[in-house]
Amino acid sequence: MFSLHELLFLLGAGIALIVLERLLPLHPGQKIFRPGWRIDLMHVFLTGMVIRLGMVLALVVASVLAISVVPEPVREAIRAQPDWLEFVELLVLSDLCFYVAHRLCHAVPALWRFHAVHHSSEHLDWLATFRVHPIDQIFNSTLIALPALVLGFSPLPLLIYALIYRVHSPMLHSNVRISLGALGWLVTTPRFHHWHHADQIEAHDHNFGGQLTIFDRLFGTHYVPGERSLPVRYGTGGAIAQRYLSHLLQPFGLKSESNSTEPVELVSQPVLPSPISPGESRPSP
Incomplete structure (x- = not known):
């Protein structure tokens, strides 16, 4: 279950966005609705509880x-370094792990089946952040947490990073026009x-x-065509049925009982020319 401060944080961030x-x-x-x-609201609470339980086990084993x-x-x-330097190191290393995990989820068909649930949103806003399959989220979050677990950063840099991540993630999915300048x-x-997320x-x-953005720029995967351009379509072209149970079952090739005609075959995104494995030096959710 969510604690009171977590619910208040979610409510406050949601209202602000x-x-x-x-x-x-x-x-x-x-529209808001x-x-x-x-x-997506069901994902916040139901999927969120499953993810929390799975993450506890995964992080204990990884630790x-x-x-x-x-x-x-x-x-x-x-830990003997200044807190600000620890934070910068944690941010860069965690985002490198995010990049590798994220790219693998698009390049490896078995991982894409679960990650496609997140991409099935046809309308992006802050709430779409939480549309994820538990297996996909546990896999990604565990890899992202590796630097913190392996290297043992101090509590303050970890807290600051965690707070920024929790605010930044829904902001990225939000329907908000934000310019950060340089x-x-x-x-x-x-x-x-x-x-x-564009279905283009x-x-x-x-x-x-x-x-x-540094790893996308470094490895040639950065794409923002023009300062004011926006995608015209989001989603997975209907490959994922728009039902909560389908989101949980479809990656396993199963159908939701609520709709026997739902599609069960996922359409994989085109893979990159040379995706890498986790052990290689160049990155390939």
């Missing part, structure tokens, strides 16, 4: 393995991430970064 979506919309005219909002991999003197040396060259924005062939397999 809804207000911004009304004042500074990327897509003017999109757009198609699919009930499904035990991490302690045996990295010598304690190394972890102590990292900082937008480095930090991801809603326009950047909306192009990642020219946008497939681009913009994998979570909070930073």
